[in-house]
Amino acid sequence: MKVVFQRPTALTERQTHYCPGCTHGIIHRLVAEAIDELGVLDKAVGVASVGCSVLAYEYFNCDMQQAAHGRAPAVATGIKRVHPNNIVFTYQGDGDLASIGMAEIVHAAARGEKITVIFVNNAIYGMTGGQMAPTTLVGQKTTTSPYGRQAEHCGYPVRISELLATLQGAAYVTRVSVHDVPNIRKAKRAILKAFEVQQKGLGFSIVEVISTCPTNWGMTPLEALKWAKENMLEYYPLGEFRTPEEVK
Amino acid sequence: MKVVFQRPTALTERQTHYCPGCTHGIIHRLVAEAIDELGVLDKAVGVASVGCSVLAYEYFNCDMQQAAHGRAPAVATGIKRVHPNNIVFTYQGDGDLASIGMAEIVHAAARGEKITVIFVNNAIYGMTGGQMAPTTLVGQKTTTSPYGRQAEHCGYPVRISELLATLQGAAYVTRVSVHDVPNIRKAKRAILKAFEVQQKGLGFSIVEVISTCPTNWGMTPLEALKWAKENMLEYYPLGEFRTPEEVK
Amino acid sequence: MPKVEFERERCKGCELCVSVCPTKIIFMDEKINKKGYRVATVTEMDKCIGCAMCATICPDVVITVYK
Amino acid sequence: MPKVEFERERCKGCELCVSVCPTKIIFMDEKINKKGYRVATVTEMDKCIGCAMCATICPDVVITVYK
Amino acid sequence: MAKQLMKGNEAIGEAAIRAGCRYFFGYPITPQNEVPEYMARRLPEVGGVFLQAESEVSAINMVYGAAGAGARVMTSSSSPGISLKQEGISYIAGSELPCVIINIIRGGPGLGGIQPAQSDYFQATKGGGHGDYRLFVFAPASVQEMVDLIMEAFDIADYYRNPVMVLGDGTLGQMMEPVEFKEPKKRDLPPKDWATTGAKGRKRNIINSLSLVAEQLEEHNWKLQKKYQHMKEHEQRWELYKCDDAELVLAAFGTTARIVKSVVNQLREQGIKAGLLRPITIFPFPDKAFAQLPDTVKAFLTVEMNTGQMVEDVRLAVNGKQPVHFFGRTGGIVPTPAEIIAKAKEIMGGVR
Amino acid sequence: MAKQLMKGNEAIGEAAIRAGCRYFFGYPITPQNEVPEYMARRLPEVGGVFLQAESEVSAINMVYGAAGAGARVMTSSSSPGISLKQEGISYIAGSELPCVIINIIRGGPGLGGIQPAQSDYFQATKGGGHGDYRLFVFAPASVQEMVDLIMEAFDIADYYRNPVMVLGDGTLGQMMEPVEFKEPKKRDLPPKDWATTGAKGRKRNIINSLSLVAEQLEEHNWKLQKKYQHMKEHEQRWELYKCDDAELVLAAFGTTARIVKSVVNQLREQGIKAGLLRPITIFPFPDKAFAQLPDTVKAFLTVEMNTGQMVEDVRLAVNGKQPVHFFGRTGGIVPTPAEIIAKAKEIMGGVR
Amino acid sequence: MAEMIFAGFGGQGVMSMGMMLAYAGMLEGKNVSWIPSYGPEMRGGTANCAVVVTSDEIGSPFVTDPDVVVAMNLPSMDKFEPRLKKGGLLIYNSSLIEREGGRDDIEVIGIPANEIASELGNSRVANMVVMGALLAKTGVAKPESVKDALRKVLPAHRHDLLPVNEQAMERGAEYVSKDR
Amino acid sequence: MAEMIFAGFGGQGVMSMGMMLAYAGMLEGKNVSWIPSYGPEMRGGTANCAVVVTSDEIGSPFVTDPDVVVAMNLPSMDKFEPRLKKGGLLIYNSSLIEREGGRDDIEVIGIPANEIASELGNSRVANMVVMGALLAKTGVAKPESVKDALRKVLPAHRHDLLPVNEQAMERGAEYVSKDR
């Protein structure tokens, strides 16, 4: 009997602190699997951001740095410039990347920084208890949009992939989702491709992953998957926005 | 005999500190003319940024605030939220807006903040003596890209108008130039339109103006106009990237 | 014969695995683990087809699949 | 008859006006102003067509145009 | 008005609104999230505006804009977020704009932790930003006092055209205590005729901190200093508890002072004449309180939830006249009465 | 090596490169622009990397990443830019990463001016960021000394795993003086086996400042304090000039101290026994120097280009034993010998 | 003066238990304070709050040596039992906690709160069962005051839950009175 | 010890004049310092630098009471003439400055620097004309040292400019020696 599915070695044994059914866990595993498959665990340096995934440094079994809120792309830049042959990635939430870290992500992409960004878009601030994110959908209730997000008051959600795709330095830009098994598998392929783009030195790569926050959405994990599928995918269409010829 | 051209009242009498032939002066005048023509001088509140135009508060004849480097859109937001019926505008350089101020401009646009941004893109940091800006062209020599900007090292120039045009809240996004008289006149119309968009409450408006920096480009003013035309316009195509129906 | 193994103490009882199992053999145990969660489990193991759908969606890497 | 007026002390001698005048009547004076700049000036005023091209491109609002 | 049981952070919001604050720009961060959340709910009800900024940097600059536009405006954050605001705070102080800034301190440095701490005392009182400016800084010890001081803070900010900071630790933000919203002491305030409201019918106004001529910038600096000097002379506040015959004076601010108050009582039960000096303003620091202490005082013990910050101001105030000792816990640990008592006894053993 | 006439800012760059610095992340700001410009030219020549960050916030976080990756790395800015770096600096100190940070101070607060000032003393020495951390801070007084200290700074940073700040004012950055690049004193440095270089053949490394367990965060804080204590005991540096029989000791740092040195000579010509105490490290502050002063000292006069910051540390060091006076100019104005002399005479008149 | 700690899993209602008691104390004109533990340990992990109810002025609102500890799960009991003052009271949820408490200088009461709550048809009121027991044992507040507090804290559309909560309190009180 | 100030319009070469002199002083083994004015006033406006050349240790490199002031335009003369030490030397560019200086406790020399430079066919060497005069009057450095400095500072491909610069210095020196 053969093991067909097991814990990737790029994950530590440590149990995560994520809420039951939070898809952060799935995304962690996909990243770890990609690292395993590429055999780069001992070359990988990850950058944890500030968000629910702040403890990512406890979970990924490689060298890790914990970055200030929003600044992971700058931290990764510092690392990559010192060790250009390492595989450097960040793992960031939507509050982290799309709100406070907007300048850092845009400029890392514009510079064509050879890093890989895993961008977990759950349309909310999970860690701090469910405040509005720049990615929060119009009408969505959060603790800081208690009457539902109103476009007239605070505008429309930012589509990060589309925005970064306007930058020539952004080699690979894609949006995937983990709301069901087929999409989880696609997400895995996207993450693999993103690392590949970095390995080949083609430029900046980012995988935006549509994710859930059952706790702050006030739903069961299953309801959350359904909500993500039914509400987020329309505003955040899946697909590749930029792909270098070399990995097409 | 009729005066067909004279100093707009929205400019103070104060002589500018700009270098000879610097097109900041032209753009100031166009903004002032637009304010005059709309008759909003006593409702206008301008926000000066940090760059060569830091002293803009001495030149525009309306209430003014001087903002920290890159933060003019946030400052303007503060003003506009308090006085929604005023006409609030920022005047920002490319270092200010596209480098340090990236998060602020993107989010002001995303929020659909009802302000008008005059964005002076001269592909360099003028004020501080000619360092590379995010808008500096590939190959362009500056004091911090002494061997010419190399894409492999620091990526490709950011096209702000294209980037902001991905945001639904950005009602009016346009790029103009002031390298010759016909374009100066077009630029004027764009600025008028941008203010109009604000007056009508349609959302965020920005006019990117291709400008010169003879001093730091190391050229005569005339050479600078020519260089802008021949080198910048190709990478920064002129045109409207988003226009609300209401002002089309 | 395919089979799955659950690491009880890792399970958080989210039921995502339950929802995707094509053979509908995963259910939630009455007993809670040390963290206080009801955990996922399989009794009719012979019905397992080793598709790993459950493991693929499990956020807590609770499940190992053999085939 | 159209005419232009230059506010000498505001002129910075950039020569942009010179470059756009369709009638080529603007030239740079030998004498410098208080700031040390050679200033733009017109002598053959009768040739001025009042097109205001000079004033439109002047970055220092030196020029007033009458028609 | 009847008392309400309120969480510190929510009480902050309510106090601000009752003081006329109608604009709030902030960014979430534990342990102060209930402040923006409360404002998000309440401000629209009173015709105000709550706006979540994209970052603390942006939030403080929105505050700058709104304050310059003449509004009563507040922002709130916790330690790392307050660090990000330093440039903006320096601008606000330099441009002499009034606003209220809340810092619900958590353990540092860096990402640190989210438990209560008092380790931003230096940052708040000496100026974490660049240049010679000072914040007016309140350090309340209870939810009720926090409410009272915040309600006054807006007047003080307007009066001095200076940012006022209110320092609390995570506990103060998270705890619930009964509060009463009393009419605060009002000050005579001049109209904000300097605000950028549109120059209709008056000379235009400019909000600015730039002065390229050194002489002017120096003049501006001395003007600011005069203001701070005025605060030092007129605004020092403190609480003295059982200091009349005290031999050991314990100095502590914020919630720590409440522990110390218990300690004072326990020490007295054990025969040690202890007293508490609790600074309520930490800038201006209450030097005057020290000058008024009786001759019985033999030593000082400063207790803080940090590694020793206010103790420097205590030393400056005491100026070598008595020994000044320190006891601190850090990282989110709250000192226990027992350990403070032990330290106090150790000192008094030495003094006797 | 022959002497070279170099601009202070360029000398900073060259000194760093000779000390093995190969990574520079910065953002332009007057009056330190020649630092990044020099690095942009020179670093590629020595196989290093110069990268202009999009902001000071980003620059300091790139420094964090590079330092964590084991590199010798530097950043440079001036006052407002340094304020923006405060969060990052707190992270670097909290994560115990070595790096060198230059602040070429300009007049504040806010946008202020671009002329020389010393008004960021508090920010540098007390911690402008949040939490209980300290920078090791040098305050050189000449281009040569700046070069020497910067060359040492990298070793000190590595030795303590702590950020080192070098404070200069705009003059020091802009002036030219002859400099010689001498081999600096080297320290025994352990390998950076904690750096994130890829975990090949070893346990993985983590760079981090988060500690959700209060007890651990407290332990970490005391560990940091022990380090700072060690600096206080072993690293204080200062210069004494004509203090042997001094009745009035003038205390000044950086370029101001050079003016004061002239003043000391002039005062002595006029019969006043003056001396200069010049702190070279301002954290750790040279308390020891004060302890060593002769009994002849009757008073202190601190001279600064600010409204009075180091004077607090002088007062803490003197601890009430003699009066401590202050004279300052601000906003970019450099104090003249004449006005310092007048102040000194006023004091000595009073003392006699 | 009563210094109390309420501790348990997140979701067991320990925070609101403490809050309700503080509220009740305030309604009776006493000085009260409530300090929650906060932060990520609350997510999935354990939570606790410290409550002081007293007629005197509250010096320190921090509770280092509690008079009363309510432990709704084992980790909480392990953590807080040792901190109890001599002669203090430990009330624990015997539905989830099997061990009995290891000190003999305190009073220890186990209540099968979940069972009782389930009997009442609402497993979420286990905390109010304990509340009833606590009030009966200590008299720190009157049951009526807690009921008033409940009425004020619960939003109107949840007032249908009042009866079951009140029943739970009564059952808790009964349990401890018949028990000894 | 010589404390000097060089001032004029940006573009008149006052900064490099001071720098050259400092360089020359250093080549002669003296202690030197050079402090520029910096900032926006340099753009279009006036610029100046303070130079100290001395055999002693340099205490303060700031020049508050200069021994020598070189004023290349009127605003500079207006600004710095009053600061000159008693008995100090003012050299001004009489090509651009019409007034003659208002103090009688200093030595004042006007040189038509622009005219002389134009005669040499390069209007940009006006500053070196004044340099020649300054060296001749003060002896603060040897003309040879300044020429060496020039050679080191000018990039190789600009060395064709050396002769005209040297001529300018010589003409300046001649002018002041014949002048008085």
Ligand SMILES: Cc1ncc(C[n+]2csc(CCOP(=O)(O)OP(=O)(O)O)c2C)c(N)n1
């Ligand atoms: C400078 C700073 N500001 C704010 C915070 C507080 N904070 C921590 S996580 C977070 C938001 C996290 O949201 P997101 O990035 O979407 O991650 P998620 O938790 O949703 O995965 C915030 C605002 C902080 N730690 N530092």
Ligand SMILES: Cc1ncc(C[n+]2csc(CCOP(=O)(O)OP(=O)(O)O)c2C)c(N)n1
């Ligand atoms: C926080 C901060 N960083 C840096 C600076 C220095 N600075 C002033 S202007 C400027 C760049 C200006 O360039 P740009 O915005 O393109 O305007 P321009 O001068 O070209 O018109 C910089 C970096 C500053 N004042 N504040």
Ligand code: SF4
């Ligand atoms: S709060 Fe939301 S994002 Fe965070 S761990 Fe819980 S479910 Fe996941």
Ligand code: SF4
């Ligand atoms: S430096 Fe450049 S942008 Fe600035 S005023 Fe001069 S020419 Fe214009």
Ligand code: SF4
């Ligand atoms: S492997 Fe497939 S069949 Fe087996 S339990 Fe998992 S989902 Fe069900």
Ligand code: SF4
């Ligand atoms: S998906 Fe994983 S964690 Fe969730 S119930 Fe199944 S086994 Fe447990």
Ligand code: SF4
């Ligand atoms: S108005 Fe026209 S014709 Fe007359 S001077 Fe100007 S450009 Fe020439």
Ligand code: SF4
């Ligand atoms: S364009 Fe204006 S400033 Fe330039 S030369 Fe002509 S008049 Fe003078």
Ligand SMILES: [Mg+2]
């Ligand atoms: Mg999120």
Ligand SMILES: [Mg+2]
């Ligand atoms: Mg620019």
